[in-house]
Amino acid sequence: MQFLTTSYHYHLLQDWERLTAFYEAITTQARDTVFDLGAGSGILSYFAVPYSKIIYSIELNSKSAAYMDFNLKNCENITIINSDAREVDFPSKADLIICEMLDTALIDEEQVPVINTVLKHLDEQGEIIPSGVIKTAELVYLKNPQISYEDLINSKVSPHEVKSALVTYKILSFYHKIKEDFKQDIIFRINQSGKVNGVKLTMFTLLNSNLICGPTPMFNPPLFIPIDELELKKNDTVKINLEYTMGGGLDTIKTRIKEIF
Numbered sequence: 001m002q003f004l005t006t007s008y009h010y011h012l013l014q015d016w017e018r019l020t021a022f023y024e025a026i027t028t029q030a031r032d033t034v035f036d037l038g039a040g041s042g043i044l045s046y047f048a049v050p051y052s053k054i055i056y057s058i059e060l061n062s063k064s065a066a067y068m069d070f071n072l073k074n075c076e077n078i079t080i081i082n083s084d085a086r087e088v089d090f091p092s093k094a095d096l097i098i099c100e101m102l103d104t105a106l107i108d109e110e111q112v113p114v115i116n117t118v119l120k121h122l123d124e125q126g127e128i129i130p131s132g133v134i135k136t137a138e139l140v141y142l143k144n145p146q147i148s149y150e151d152l153i154n155s156k157v158s159p160h161e162v163k164s165a166l167v168t169y170k171i172l173s174f175y176h177k178i179k180e181d182f183k184q185d186i187i188f189r190i191n192q193s194g195k196v197n198g199v200k201l202t203m204f205t206l207l208n209s210n211l212i213c214g215p216t217p218m219f220n221p222p223l224f225i226p227i228d229e230l231e232l233k234k235n236d237t238v239k240i241n242l243e244y245t246m247g248g249g250l251d252t253i254k255t256r257i258k259e260i261f
């Protein structure tokens, strides 16, 4: 089947690792009533078609919603709604909510505000794909210190060197309301002496309790955040305060070096 898409959604459809993980989770978990929030081209709704009675596919962008309408015109159990998912008056509870509005650390897209709002429409026995995320951080030296995502397609040219052990600083479950404003001290252990001028955030997505998906070129590539430059030795420990608003955009990111010991 050929999908009509925007160029952004075209690239999402080329990412086979992302699609395979979602396909496996959706075809295992989809049943009666499904909500697909931020449905884009409609591909994730399409995966649920043979397993569901009714699928509500919600998309904010009108051009994407029109393309989805065309792509899914033969699927009788799909209702397309061109709206902000937070404003939809759903006629029944969901057995499955699919919400793929992810970005690294959930800062730039509306995954958290949308899930927080729609959670009240999930049946008590209902499920969410993805079910949550694991957020990790490392200290790095950036050759070009600016807020940017790692280019995983041209990975031969690595613009950074990792200087600390990986720290898991937060595990989030979408089954509970999440505080959108995030602020936390993170302690890093340096394992390679030299200059440090950035934090690298990497996120792992829990599709369900059996399926985890790491970053791929179009699915949450790691995010680099510059910090003031430090000269550090192996085994130094650095405490950095990291702050951002989930769904608030990259401009909400703040970092502060608090202590070196």
Ligand SMILES: C[S@@+](CC[C@H](N)C(=O)[O-])C[C@H]1O[C@@H](n2cnc3c(N)ncnc32)[C@H](O)[C@@H]1O
Binding pocket: 009, 012, 013, 037, 038, 039, 040, 041, 042, 043, 044, 058, 059, 060, 061, 064, 083, 084, 085, 086, 100, 101, 102, 110, 114
């Ligand atoms: C990362 S894309 C994923 C598209 C599709 N789910 C897929 O996996 O191919 C996220 C989509 O969510 C839509 N979106 C963002 N905020 C939204 C909101 N508040 N309500 C509904 N859709 C939204 C965007 O327009 C975009 O199409």
